[in-house]
Amino acid sequence: MKTRKIMLTEKEIPRTWYNLLADCPFPPPPPLHPLTHEPLKPNDLAHLFPPALIEQEVSTQRFIPIPEEILEVYALYRPSPLVRAYNLEGALSTNSKIYYKNESVSPPGSHKPNTAIAQAYYNKIVGVKRLTTETGAGQWGSALAFACNYFGLECLVYMVRVSYENKPYRRSMIEAWGATIHPSPSKLTQSGRAVLDKDPDCPGSLGIAISEAVEIAMNDKQTNYALGSVLNHVLLHQTIIGEEALKQFELVSDYPDIVIGCVGGGSNFAGLAFPFLREKFAGKNLRAIAVEPTACPSLTRGAYTYDYGDTSRLTPLMPMYTLGHNFIPSKIHAGGLRYHGAAPLLSLLVKEDLVEARAYHQTEVFQAAVTFARSEGIIPAPESAHAIKAVIDEAKKADEEGVTRTILFNLSGHGHFDMSAYDAFFRQQLEDNNFADEELQKSLAQLCDLPTI
Numbered sequence: 001m002k003t004r005k006i007m008l009t010e011k012e013i014p015r016t017w018y019n020l021l022a023d024c025p026f027p028p029p030p031p032l033h034p035l036t037h038e039p040l041k042p043n044d045l046a047h048l049f050p051p052a053l054i055e056q057e058v059s060t061q062r063f064i065p066i067p068e069e070i071l072e073v074y075a076l077y078r079p080s081p082l083v084r085a086y087n088l089e090g091a092l093s094t095n096s097k098i099y100y101k102n103e104s105v106s107p108p109g110s111h112k113p114n115t116a117i118a119q120a121y122y123n124k125i126v127g128v129k130r131l132t133t134e135t136g137a138g139q140w141g142s143a144l145a146f147a148c149n150y151f152g153l154e155c156l157v158y159m160v161r162v163s164y165e166n167k168p169y170r171r172s173m174i175e176a177w178g179a180t181i182h183p184s185p186s187k188l189t190q191s192g193r194a195v196l197d198k199d200p201d202c203p204g205s206l207g208i209a210i211s212e213a214v215e216i217a218m219n220d221k222q223t224n225y226a227l228g229s230v231l232n233h234v235l236l237h238q239t240i241i242g243e244e245a246l247k248q249f250e251l252v253s254d255y256p257d258i259v260i261g262c263v264g265g266g267s268n269f270a271g272l273a274f275p276f277l278r279e280k281f282a283g284k285n286l287r288a289i290a291v292e293p294t295a296c297p298s299l300t301r302g303a304y305t306y307d308y309g310d311t312s313r314l315t316p317l318m319p320m321y322t323l324g325h326n327f328i329p330s331k332i333h334a335g336g337l338r339y340h341g342a343a344p345l346l347s348l349l350v351k352e353d354l355v356e357a358r359a360y361h362q363t364e365v366f367q368a369a370v371t372f373a374r375s376e377g378i379i380p381a382p383e384s385a386h387a388i389k390a391v392i393d394e395a396k397k398a399d400e401e402g403v404t405r406t407i408l409f410n411l412s413g414h415g416h417f418d419m420s421a422y423d424a425f426f427r428q429q430l431e432d433n434n435f436a437d438e439e440l441q442k443s444l445a446q447l448c449d450l451p452t453i
């Protein structure tokens, strides 16, 4: 019998996160204060985040120790398996080798708890009582609800309305872990009311939900805000994925030629790819591919400039690829990829050609998801299926070129709560949105009063 799963023991969970800022060949431009447009000072974030996370946000220390209390919660589902996808290879009749890191094994079903646990812990130890957050597909909201429950914190989640309506069982999951959840835009915040006044049927966006969650945290001393992606400290916590994968490849004396991940804000991609990029910076020959939806193409069609992380202009200005903070993506089924921007660190790597970016339509993505489900057995999250589509294309390309490549991707989550999306695919009801250039230019024009890089 072939060995499919390459496993580490709990004792072998890496003890440090990897901070790419220590090795990044290009200095990232600083984030700016949302009102003064001056470089942000760490203290400017003190009303939202605890000191340890602010320190991590700006740290240039290469390896950051993971506290024992966090490792103990990680051990509920980590180390995650590295799997050789023999069946997918067979289904594609490819000569290439395909591996995936299975992050769907966490209790909420995705990579998101890797940072939710860390963020809940660092807030808990400084006496914060409640965390607020946004969620798109519900994976991040359920991860934070799970982590807050573990550390005895209250949790308040604003869920993008279109997902709130399409994914009722993600809502129930969030409530099962004791959190409170509202659809966004809501009438409970100024930000939400402003959007609803203009468009009472607004489907919502991550940008709007972030504004609502940040507004609540800004107005309540006992409440902090937690972000599920984009920021340096979130990407940092996710590097546990790539650090494990490096050890797992060592066990089978193999190494990837290509590392692939889907991108919403960039955290699962960064989590897997950054530890490998460290080795690329040191001379390894390796390609990294970031995959996004054509309906929300920040990396492939956005502008590299300063923009707000949210719709109401409450967050700092971040140097990133963006479609404009007012951009509301069409209602595609990969809710977790409907974000107008991308992590500043990932954006910088794409700009400097150290990471490739590409975009796919949702129909071809669901076709890839079904190919994976019918070969490897796991029904992937629609977000993760973007990575699978790129894997399939890369394997085919290698065969056409007559070469054998080793391809690694991040299975960032399972799709058990996304069955209505699969249903729409099987009924041929999915629409492929061609995001018009005119619409893009209109959205980017709203950035004209902001500083450029």
Ligand SMILES: Cc1ncc(COP(=O)(O)O)c(C=O)c1O
Binding pocket: 110, 111, 136, 137, 138, 139, 140, 228, 229, 230, 262, 263, 264, 265, 266, 267, 268, 269, 335, 336, 337, 381, 383, 384, 412, 413, 414
């Ligand atoms: C399963 C899954 N994968 C990927 C993403 C995209 O987020 P990120 O780019 O931060 O990994 C999400 C976001 O909700 C998700 O739920």
